[in-house]
Amino acid sequence: MQTAPWKYTLSHDREEDCLLWITRGQGRVTINGLRRGVSMHHAIFLPAGTLFALDLQQGTQALFVQSPHGLAPRMPQEPMLLRIRDALAQAELTGEIDAMARETQRARPLMGDALEARLQLVAIWLRRQIETGAVEAPEETAALRLVRRYARLVTREFRSAEPIAHHAGVLGVTPTHLSRVCRQCCGKTAADLLTERRLHAARVALESPRPPVQEIARGLGFASPAYFTRFIQSHTGLTPSALRAGVSRPSPRRA
Incomplete structure (x- = not known):
């Protein structure tokens, strides 16, 4: 690996x-x-x-x-x-x-x-x-069933621009409850899981010289290339163009 x-x-x-x-x-x-x-x-x-x-x-x-x-x-x-x-x-x-x-x-x-x-x-x-019984199956709980349903929803809908409130509504719960259950099961909020999935897709796309950044942004549900750039920069410290060019993330300066 x-x-x-x-x-x-x-x-x-x-x-x-x-x-x-x-x-x-x-x-x-x-x-x-x-x-x-x-x-x-x-x-x-x-x-x-x-x-x-x-x-x-x-x-x-x-x-x-x-x-x-x-x-x-x-x-x-x-x-x-x-x-x-x-x-x-x-x-x-x-x-x-x-x-x-x-x-x-x-x-x-x-x-x-x-x-x-x-x-x-x-x-x-x-x-x-x-x-032979080698499977370590988790205990089935209401929380696990909910977070599993949300995970499947994330894999289907991460390219849309729908907010967490929409996804929670589809699952029949409040955004607060959904995030609390996600944090309980994996230490991350519902928004964290969705953000990571979108960020992963963006970084995979940026490994290739094509398509254009604005097309990647549109395909991931961002309202504008500028918003997409802010999203990438806030999570990686680099612009989409810098990531595509293979620039390393800058190290913090020592005093």
């Missing part, structure tokens, strides 16, 4: 299915609005469309697999956190992920078929762990 930290620390969802296998260290993961602790030998499965964020401590090592949604039909359909205690099962998953990495590095004939076959084996591995 050698990439810019914001790509994982900001709440976002992906079009692909994702599997994270922690081999060393610890941290926290927020899945559909619920924050949970993770450590070595935790496997985290995130189907496409799952709102998530990772906060891993320095020195943590993890293997990450991302695959097109539906490529392995036997993959679980819901996000889950699994604690793998069996040494053989731990070695099996590490071996399958390492084999996929070697396959992509060599680029041999029928590489796509080989990767798909490996992915099917990972799906079977996940099913076996589910059968």
Whole structure:
């Protein structure tokens, strides 16, 4: 997972299915609005469309697999956190992920078929762990159900300009109650989760030389490019143009 930290620390969802296998260290993961602790030998499965964020401590090592949604039909359909205690099962998953990495590095004939076959084996591995009771399922509460519904709403509506009051109304609660429940479940307000999703989308778009900044702003529901610029600058310390150019955030001066 050698990439810019914001790509994982900001709440976002992906079009692909994702599997994270922690081999060393610890941290926290927020899945559909619920924050949970993770450590070595935790496997985290995130189907496409799952709102998530990772906060891993320095020195943590993890293997990450991302695959097109539906490529392995036997993959679980819901996000889950699994604690793998069996040494053989731990070695099996590490071996399958390492084999996929070697396959992509060599680029041999029928590489796509080989990767798909490996992915099917990972799906079977996940099913076996589910059968053996490795899933650490959270207690179902009214708060969890609400924050989960809100997370799904965020993934669908983050490009709109609708305020939190609108989203709370769709869910049948007040904005105050929604934010209180979000903070209870993940330490962030409803506005924080929505802001992070929009910021992540903006930063992904700004990694490319196209489209124009004003088009990105319009696509994310901002009333004007100037408002979008203020939004980006307030959260990163840089303008959209500077981010696109790859400028590092300035460090604070010492007295």
